[in-house]
Amino acid sequence: xxxxxxxxxxxxxxxxxxxxxxxxxxxxxxxxxxxxxxxxxxxxxxxxxxxxxxxxxxxxxxxxxxxxxxxxxxxxxxxxxxxxxxxxxxxxxxxxxxxxxxxxxxxxxxxxxxxxxx
Amino acid sequence: xxxxxxxxxxxxxxxxxxxxxxxxxxxxxxxxxxxxxxxxxxxxxxxxxxxxxxxxxxxxxxxxxxxxxxxxxxxxxxxxxxxxxxxxxxxxxxxxxxxxxxxxxxxxxxxxx
Numbered sequence: 001x002x003x004x005x006x007x008x009x010x011x012x013x014x015x016x017x018x019x020x021x022x023x024x025x026x027x028x029x030x031x032x033x034x035x036x037x038x039x040x041x042x043x044x045x046x047x048x049x050x051x052x053x054x055x056x057x058x059x060x061x062x063x064x065x066x067x068x069x070x071x072x073x074x075x076x077x078x079x080x081x082x083x084x085x086x087x088x089x090x091x092x093x094x095x096x097x098x099x100x101x102x103x104x105x106x107x108x109x110x111x112x113x114x115x116x117x118x
Numbered sequence: 119x120x121x122x123x124x125x126x127x128x129x130x131x132x133x134x135x136x137x138x139x140x141x142x143x144x145x146x147x148x149x150x151x152x153x154x155x156x157x158x159x160x161x162x163x164x165x166x167x168x169x170x171x172x173x174x175x176x177x178x179x180x181x182x183x184x185x186x187x188x189x190x191x192x193x194x195x196x197x198x199x200x201x202x203x204x205x206x207x208x209x210x211x212x213x214x215x216x217x218x219x220x221x222x223x224x225x226x227x228x229x230x231x
Contacts, residue, residue: 031217040126042206042223043162050217058218090161097216104150104169105210105217109161 002027006091006110013117019078021113023091031094032074033107034058034066036087043090049074050096081117089113121145124207124222132230137194141207141222144188148209148220151183153192156204156224165205166192197229 004025013019025032030051035043045058047066055066063085065077078085092107124141131137139153150169154162166181168174168190174181180193190209194201207222 033218035221040223042122042124043208043219043221045218045220048218092161094217097212103164104152104167105219106152106164106167107162107208107217107219109163111161112159 004091004093004108004110006089006113008113009111010114011116013081013115015081015083015117017081019081019115021076021078021089021091021115023074023076023110024072025091025093025108026072027093027095027108028071029093029108030071030096031105031107032068033092033094034064034074034076035090035092036060036085037090037112038087046076046089047074078115083117085115086117087115089115119144120223121220122207122209122222124225126223126225128226128228130228130230131197133197133199135197135229137197137201137227137229139192139194139205139207139225139227141190142188143190143209143220145209145211145220146185146188147211147215149212150210150216151181151190152208152219153179153181154206154208154221156206158203162206197227199229199231202228 033048034046049068152167156162171185208219
């Protein structure tokens, strides 16, 4: 079965360190997204990609970067971790609008990465 | 002001009750409207989606979209303890914004046996 996996599931890091969260999908989706989820804010978009070599900033992109070198992976890097980046991070993928199975841009989510910056 | 507003609750109801969840939005470019369900410590999963205005029914769940009022709703009939979860509304536009979802804050629902 196709799936989307995130690693690690939990991470504790120190302020100022660079951190990379991995996201791998086997849906063969063109679209991939990174969200963070915080109490009272729901899911907020960090970065997204509509295909290989394409990356775009979302609503809360400061301090984060992504790169898309293949269809399957969209790693999220925190350049210099800050306590304000303590959160649960979700990666998601979806088919493009031209896809018959798109269902309005249905996003398939990973299980999340719980990141604590101390 | 957030583009999508959702009452975070929490909402607590007895088993068998009818539940109404709502979101309002400000971006008239939104065309696709969805409800996701998220169980504790899991990723969200799509529950319902609707294109443009109208109603859609799937078992005990009904989604309504009123674009003229910029208001969407999810109704759950005969609620069950297994419906206890966080419900998130989400929306996106078409074209270059297709699939780029904007979420509400989520409503925490608890259904008591």
